[in-house]
């Protein structure tokens with residue numbers, strides 16, 4: 001059993017991720033779980049610990065979810081700060097002093113991946129890596145090859161059991177619910193296969209654009225940003241075999257098996273789109289060919305899923321913000337009674353948790369005809385009792401790797417998209433506020449078209 005970390009160090013302490021996610025998560029951990037270890041921020045701002053405390057206070061006010069001033073004061077009391085350049089060995093000597101006595105620190109690299117090699121090396125040389133764990137954030141490379149290289153750098157100092165790769169989708173309540181829903185209900189499992197399921201669609205729609213992250217997006221694009229990681233995890237949970245309950249790595253073993261069974265995509269399986277106006281964003285090239293939208297059709301070559309298409313759509317500047325899975329069941333034989341769609345399971349992952357069953361019932365009147373109805377099994381404004389970051393940070397501090405991406409899974413997921421990233425199909429324009437380029441219709445033509453999530457109140 002891993003032991004709880006005795007210090008948390010986070011690099012990039014004055015950055016965006018720390019401001020939006022890390023401080024609020026730490027605040028929640030102090031409030032709800034009594035977190036009480038030194039927390040050392042590292043950055044090069046030329047400022048002091050007082051300035052860091054002010055930033056933490058502002059962050060919790062702006063992005064925190066809990067009203068707990070006493071916990072905020074306790075968090076500020078735990079904060080320490082090391083200012084300096086990551087290339088400078090003195091920064092790490094100062095860090096070692098701050099870590100005085102710590103035997104099991106966790107180092108959170110909330111910094112661009114280009115800085116990982118230098119920070120990892122310095123941690124090792126300064127003796128700060130002994131007994132330590134490291135947390136890194138996606139993107140884990142830009143393709144399989146660079147993911148391997150990145151991993152070589154990190155694993156030159158940390159072993160796999162000490163590397164915690166955050167894909168925050170794994171920390172979401174509604175995503176974890178997919179596993180519970182599937183395996184805690186007798187009625188689902190007999191239907192959950194190629195004999196009863198016609199198709200599976202996942203839509204991750206965002207109403208907003210790139211929100212000032214133009215230069216990041218130019219390097220990423222929708223496939224690298226959310227498909228290779230977040231949506232692949234969703235597919236993994238939807239398609240996996242029941243994990244054994246007898247050993248710790250069972251869940252991650254089942255996930256990687258799914259990724260390995262997904263047929264690598266070819267250009268005909270993918271439609272890429274770019275919203276009109278993207279090229280005018282700051283940091284974006286005037287002739288950018290980067291996609292802000294992607295639609296893909298995946299095939300899973302497994303006993304359970306052979307012949308069942310898994311479709312993904314993800315994009316910025318779409319009509320609403322919502323992430324939804326629709327599992328369509330095959331038509332019953334008496335198809336006169338079930339003309340259009342109507343046998344499905346809808347799993348809404350955000351902004352609310354909603355699970356509903358689409359069924360057809362008799363339309364009132366003389367004729368033996370049916371109409372569609374939808375029964376909500378659960379409908380909650382938000383399933384997030386705690387944020388994904390609170391959950392994952394806590395797991396990393398406790399040393400539980402279950403909900404973190406494992407290197408073999410990262411590489412297997414890259415293998416699915418590598419081919420289309422290397423020779424991508426032409427990017428198609430689409431108007432903001434629409435469901436993306438019309439070319440995407442072709443991918444869903446044989447399954448009755450795309451199901452677009454609707455605004456709910």
Ligand code: BG6
Pocket residue numbers: 206225226350
């Ligand atoms: C991030 C992507 O990883 O996930 C963003 O970089 C995206 O582009 C975000 O908007 C979506 O996360 P969530 O939790 O809001 O669905």
